Amino acid sequence: MQTASWEDEFREYVQARGPALLRAARQLTGHPLDAEDLLQNALTKTYFAWDRIQDRRSLDGYVRRAMVNINISQWRRRKVEEYPSEELPEVCVEPAACGEVHELLEQALEELPERMRAAVVLRYYEDMTEPEIARTLGISVGTVKSTVSRAMAKLRSALGSPAPSGEPAGHAGPGPGGSAPVAPGRRP
DSSP, X not given: OHHHHHHXXXXXXXXXXXXXXXXXXXXXXXXXXXXXXXXXXXXXXXXXXXXXXXXXXXXXXXXXXXXXXXXXXXXXXXOOOOOOOSSOOOOOOOHHHHHHHHHHHHHHXXXXXXXXXXXXXIIIISOOOHXXXXXXXXSOHHHHHHHHHHHHHHHHHHHTOOOOXXXXXXXXXXXXXXXXXXXXXXXX
C-alpha cells in the first residue's frame, strides 16, 4: 500500500506543478513540443528517484535541474548541420524595423508612471513573480496585478496593438499567476 501513497503524491505534484514546469521547459527548448518531451523525460527521472528525494520542497529544483541536464545532453548529441566555410553568407536583416519597434516600446515605457513602469519591468524583463514584485515594491499582490494590467493596456494603446485575441481590452495577457482584467468603469 505504500507504493500507492507515493504514486499518489507524485501524481498530485505533477498536477499542481506541471504547468509551471512546462513553462520552464519551453524557455529551455524554445519549442512547445520539445518542451513537452523534455518535461516528460525529467518527470520520468523524478519518478524513479522519488523515494531518494528526502526534501519534498526541493522537488522543483530537482525537476528543473533534470530538464537542464537532459536538454544539454540532447543538444550535445544533435548532428551538426552547419560547417565552417571560408566565406560568410550574406544575411538579409532589416535592423531598422526591429530597432524601430524597440524604440517605440522604450518610449512608451518612459511615458508610463513610475510604479507602472517598475511593475512591467520587474514582471517581463526581470521575470519576477507577482508576489516577488509585491515585496520589492512594497504593495499588495492585487495591486501588482491591476498595475501590470493597466500598464499593458497603456502600452498596447501606445503601440497601436490590439488586446490579445480572446481577451478583453485592458487584460494584461498570459503570465505566471495570471492577471485580472481592468474593472468596468475604471480607466486603463
